[in-house]
Amino acid sequence: MKTNSFSMNRTFDKTVAAFLAATLLLTTLAVGVGAQQMSAQKSRALGEEQRILHVLNRLGFGARPGDVERVKAMGLENYINQQLNPAGISDSVLEAKLQDKSLPTLAMSTAELYEKYPQPGQFLKQLDKRGNLPADLAQARDNRVKGGNNAAKPGDAVVTAQPEMADPKSPQATNPANPLNNPADLNPQNNEAYRKAIRDFYQQNNLQPPARITAELQASRILRAVYSERQLQEVMVDFWTNHFNVFAGKGADRYMLTSYDRDTIRPNSLGKFYDLLKATAESPAMLFYLDNFQSVSPNAQLGNGGARRQQQIGRGVGGRDPILELLREGRRNAERNRQLGNAGQQPQNPAQPQPNPNRQKRGINENYARELMELHTLGVDGGYTQKDVQEVARCFTGWTIFAPRGAGAAAAAALMGDKARENAGKFYFAPRMHDDGEKIVLGHKIPSGGGMNDGLMVLDILAHHQSTARFVATKLARHFVMDNPSPALIDRVAAAFTKSDGDIKETLKAIFSSPEFNSSEAYRAKIKRPFELAISAVRTLGGETTGGPQLHQWIARMGEPLYGYQTPNGYSDTAENWVNTGALLERLNFGLALASNRIQGTRVNLKRFVGDTSVEADKARMMDRFLAVIVSGDISPRTRETLMKQLNEPLSIAQPEKVADREVAEMMVPAGGPRQQAQRPGPQASITDPVTKTVGLILGTPEFQRQ
Numbered sequence: 188m189k190t191n192s193f194s195m196n197r198t199f200d201k202t203v204a205a206f207l208a209a210t211l212l213l214t215t216l217a218v219g220v221g222a223q224q225m226s227a228q229k230s231r232a233l234g235e236e237q238r239i240l241h242v243l244n245r246l247g248f249g250a251r252p253g254d255v256e257r258v259k260a261m262g263l264e265n266y267i268n269q270q271l272n273p274a275g276i277s278d279s280v281l282e283a284k285l286q287d288k289s290l291p292t293l294a295m296s297t298a299e300l301y302e303k304y305p306q307p308g309q310f311l312k313q314l315d316k317r318g319n320l321p322a323d324l325a326q327a328r329d330n331r332v333k334g335g336n337n338a339a340k341p342g343d344a345v346v347t348a349q350p351e352m353a354d355p356k357s358p359q360a361t362n363p364a365n366p367l368n369n370p371a372d373l374n375p376q377n378n379e380a381y382r383k384a385i386r387d388f389y390q391q392n393n394l395q396p397p398a399r400i401t402a403e404l405q406a407s408r409i410l411r412a413v414y415s416e417r418q419l420q421e422v423m424v425d426f427w428t429n430h431f432n433v434f435a436g437k438g439a440d441r442y443m444l445t446s447y448d449r450d451t452i453r454p455n456s457l458g459k460f461y462d463l464l465k466a467t468a469e470s471p472a473m474l475f476y477l478d479n480f481q482s483v484s485p486n487a488q489l490g491n492g493g494a495r496r497q498q499q500i501g502r503g504v505g506g507r508d509p510i511l512e513l514l515r516e517g518r519r520n521a522e523r524n525r526q527l528g529n530a531g532q533q534p535q536n537p538a539q540p541q542p543n544p545n546r547q548k549r550g551i552n553e554n555y556a557r558e559l560m561e562l563h564t565l566g567v568d569g570g571y572t573q574k575d576v577q578e579v580a581r582c583f584t585g586w587t588i589f590a591p592r593g594a595g596a597a598a599a600a601a602l603m604g605d606k607a608r609e610n611a612g613k614f615y616f617a618p619r620m621h622d623d624g625e626k627i628v629l630g631h632k633i634p635s636g637g638g639m640n641d642g643l644m645v646l647d648i649l650a651h652h653q654s655t656a657r658f659v660a661t662k663l664a665r666h667f668v669m670d671n672p673s674p675a676l677i678d679r680v681a682a683a684f685t686k687s688d689g690d691i692k693e694t695l696k697a698i699f700s701s702p703e704f705n706s707s708e709a710y711r712a713k714i715k716r717p718f719e720l721a722i723s724a725v726r727t728l729g730g731e732t733t734g735g736p737q738l739h740q741w742i743a744r745m746g747e748p749l750y751g752y753q754t755p756n757g758y759s760d761t762a763e764n765w766v767n768t769g770a771l772l773e774r775l776n777f778g779l780a781l782a783s784n785r786i787q788g789t790r791v792n793l794k795r796f797v798g799d800t801s802v803e804a805d806k807a808r809m810m811d812r813f814l815a816v817i818v819s820g821d822i823s824p825r826t827r828e829t830l831m832k833q834l835n836e837p838l839s840i841a842q843p844e845k846v847a848d849r850e851v852a853e854m855m856v857p858a859g860g861p862r863q864q865a866q867r868p869g870p871q872a873s874i875t876d877p878v879t880k881t882v883g884l885i886l887g888t889p890e891f892q893r894q
Contacts, residue, residue, distance in 0.1 A: 233707055239263055240819060241710050244894035245667050246270050246699070247418025249723030252816070267699055270419035271692050273457070281414040288410065288733055290403040292445055297471065297612030300442045301593030304397040307385050309592065324384055397442070401435050404445055405749045406734035409742075412722040413732055423456040423691070424448070425718065426666055428750075431467045431563060432757035433476045435750035439592045443472035443612060444750055460659065460689035461650040464563065468555075468646055469614045471588045477755065479555035480587040482580060484622035551622070556580035558755045560649065566661075569654035571629060578626040582633060582641035585621030589613055650689055656681040660694065662760070667698050669712040670761040676703045711893035714762040717745035719894065720774060724781055724886050727817055728791040735788030741780065745773045771887075778886030779840040782879045785872075793878050806834055806877060813881050818890045826888050833884050838874045840883075 233241065239258045243250040246267065258266045269276060285293070292300060314320040389395065412421050428448070435441050451470045455463035467473050474480040556579035560571045590611040616639040626633040626641065629652070633644050649655055660680035664672035676698075683697035684690075698704055715723060721742050725732055732738055743751065746765065752758055759765070780786050782793065796816050797809065810831060814820050874880050885891060 233705065233710055235259070235263075236819060237710060237821070238705065241705075242267060242699075243418075244723070245422075245704075245713075247422060248412050248719060249726045249894070251726045252729045255819070270417070271457070271695065273417035273420045276416045278416050281411060281416070284410050284414050285407065288406065290407055292400050292403045293407055293449065295445065296609075297442050297446050298593075298609055300397075300400055300445065301590075301611050302608075304395045304400050304442075305593075306397055321388065324388055400445060401441050401750065402736060402739075404448060405739045406736075408448075408749055409722065409732065409734035409738060412718070413725050413730075413734070419695075420453075420456055424452055426663075427452050427456055427463065429752075429757040429760075430662065431463075431473065432752055432755050433472045433750065434753045436753065437476055439612070440472050440475050442593060443470070443475060446470075446612075447472035457691050457695075460655075460684070460691060461646065463691075464650050465643070465646050467563070468559070468583075468586070468642065471591070471612055471614050473555070474586060474588055474614065475591055477555040477558055478552045479583055480591050482552040482555070482584050482586070483550060483620045484581070484584045485550050486622065487584075487620050551577075551580050551584060553577065553580040555583060559645075562755055562757075564649040564658065565652060565654040566658035569652070569658060575629055578628045578633075579645050581622040581624070581626050582628065582645045585617045585619075585639070586642055587615065587617050587620060589615055651685075653681075653685070656684040656689075660684055663694060663698060664703075666713075666760050667695075668701070668704050668709050670763075673703060676701055711890065713894050714765050715892055715894050716758060716760070716765060717742045717747035717774075718749065720745065720892065721777065723894070724778065724891075725789060725791070727891075728781070728793070728882070729795070730781070730789060730791040732790075733788035737787040738789050741777050741786060745777060746770055774892065775883070775887035776840055779838070779874055779879070779883035782882035782886065783840065783874060783876070785840070791882075793882055797878060806881075807831065809878065810834070810881055813878075813885055817882070817885045818888070822888065822890045826890060830881070830884050830888070834877060834880055838880055838883075840872055840874055 236255060236259075239255050240250060242263060243254055243258065247270075261269075292304070295303065311320060311324065315325070408425075412425070415421050431452070433440055433444060433447060435444055447470050451466045451472070452463075455466050471480070553576050556576050559579065560569060560576065561567050565571055593611050618638055621638060621641070623636055623638065623641075625635040628645055629648055631644070631648050633641050637644070657677060660677050660683075661672065664676050664680055668676065679701065680694060680697050684694045687693035703709060721738065724730075725738075739749065742748065747758055781789065781791060784790055796812060798812075810827070811820070814822055814827070874883065
């Protein structure tokens with residue numbers, strides 16, 4: 188027993204030593220390379236192959252086998268121009284992949300997603316209200332937690348409720364079968380009988396769990412980044428998605444993010460900044476995330492003021508309120524049915540709803556106005572005041588969403604017809620919610636009576652403000668050149684932004700043609716974020732992936748779950764926020780997991796690179812072969828020496844372990860397929876294959892972590 192314990196401790200110590208050695212190697216990411224190496228970099232210009240690799244890493248997600256030769260043959264400048272104009276690039280491989288993986292939600296409207304992938308809690312309430320709730324589902328709902336529960340509201344994060352206080356000597360307190368003695372059972376989503384009843388009902392009615400929407404969107408982002416020939420467009424989609432961040436975990440946003448990616452970000456990623464800004468302002472995903480859909484003028488309910496505003500509506504939406512038009516049509520249909528004798532009872536007038544004393548009074552919400560200026564345009568030091576925030580918030584009152592949570596769409600359809608169902612989750616301007624008085628924004632007078640044009644004027648002012656030009660230029664230069672771009676570079680990029688009226692392509696051209704971008708100081712000066720690291724690793728090894736949940740889980744473990752950043756500022760784009768011991772070990776673990784084909788749905792064939800090399804007889808030759816494949820042989824002597832030492836040391840990787848995470852588990856259910864379990868790190872598994880160890884360790888080197 189002592190011998191076994193000693194042996195286990197020795198193995199553990201060796202594993203820790205190997206990890207520590209790799210960590211020491213990786214910590215150079217935090218402090219930069221040595222002064223001698225930096226001096227050598229400054230003294231030489233980038234070679235042709237280095238320039239190509241630099242462009243492939245910055246304008247895309249890294250080189251695949253053969254990409255360097257392909258770009259060399261067509262010319263680097265031609266490649267850059269092609270990427271700036273992606274419409275002429277064939278993307279047939281990606282299109283085939285997206286079709287093969289069967290991701291139906293990508294083509295569905297928000298209204299269709301509400302109906303096909305309903306939130307269980309809301310769905311049951313709607314069935315119950317209409318008297319259509321099946322008896323077995325009602326029983327499962329009522330019995331999901333005996334003795335009371337603290338059920339989560341639809342859209343809330345799943346949390347474990349705390350048990351109620353009870354007499355410790357009571358029979359209930361001492362009964363292990365009592366759900367109150369198992370905190371997990373207090374959450375209805377953790378009650379297996381309830382979940383089974385929901386699953387059975389969904390299957391019988393051809394419905395799917397809503398978690399699939401986010402899972403398919405995440406998979407599509409991974410597939411596009413790995414396989415698309417339009418690499419710069421994918422990089423810019425990633426950049427703007429982060430710049431205009433929306434969190435998938437906030438209520439109905441999971442339903443709206445599909446349209447946000449497809450209809451808002453992608454079509455405008457290389458266009459005019461004003462068009463992109465306007466698209467995000469009108470996006471239901473953004474309106475919901477920053478609460479603007481609830482922003483209402485304090486005067487919205489004042490007597491005859493509504494009639495006056497009704498006459499002024501729609502300067503910018505054709506003079507009509509689309510929802511009022513639907514209401515009128517619904518009333519006409521109801522009256523027609525009543526006259527025909529088909530109405531069972533006199534319908535209530537929807538224009539005069541009964542007051543609800545428990546409803547919270549709504550007013551102006553400043554969230555979007557503040558983030559619009561601080562994070563989307565001017566920047567925190569852009570020259571706006573709290574008064575500007577208040578005035579901008581007034582301008583955007585009435586920018587809202589029809590049936591924002593989807594639950595009311597079916598009920599509204601009974602009165603308004605199918606148009607109501609089709610419009611669920613869509614943006615519309617509600618004149619009666621709007622503050623139509625005069626405003627002053629950043630010194631600009633916005634006249635009264637402007638309706639929706641008030642918000643459009645604000646967007647125009649912000650898009651053309653000099654602070655916006657500098658703020659956007661700084662973020663783009665930081666992303667494509669280095670963490671701390673020079674003021675001179677920012678000035679030139681901002682000037683290009685202003686001169687081109689916010690043309691994103693012209694702004695990028697100013698960056699790509701700059702001496703700073705093409706300098707040796709910029710080469711491998713950026714740390715790859717987890718998404719960039721994962722995608723570049725798959726591409727570098729010529730891997731195949733389904734974009735499935737396990738690859739996304741690895742990206743999340745390394746710190747960057749797609750659509751998973753809760754606050755509006757998005758993920759950081761500087762090294763200091765990504766380089767720490769824990770994060771670096773996760774990156775090393777990812778490299779080993781990928782190399783050993785331990786990521787479900789993602790595969791790499793390392794034998795294609797080995798050829799006739801005898802890995803056991805000539806490890807040095809094998810090492811050089813993979814260094815050439817992964818980092819083009821461009822690696823420091825110190826790094827290579829450390830890698831060779833690690834080949835002779837034990838190395839382990841955390842294996843996945845099944846967990847009962849309901850949300851992630853549902854995300855892993857393929858349409859019509861068997862249910863799977865989510866996974867997270869578990870027991871350690873030894874890596875003994877020298878090829879796997881070599882590739883995994885190289886993927887963890889500073890040279891590959893940088894781009």
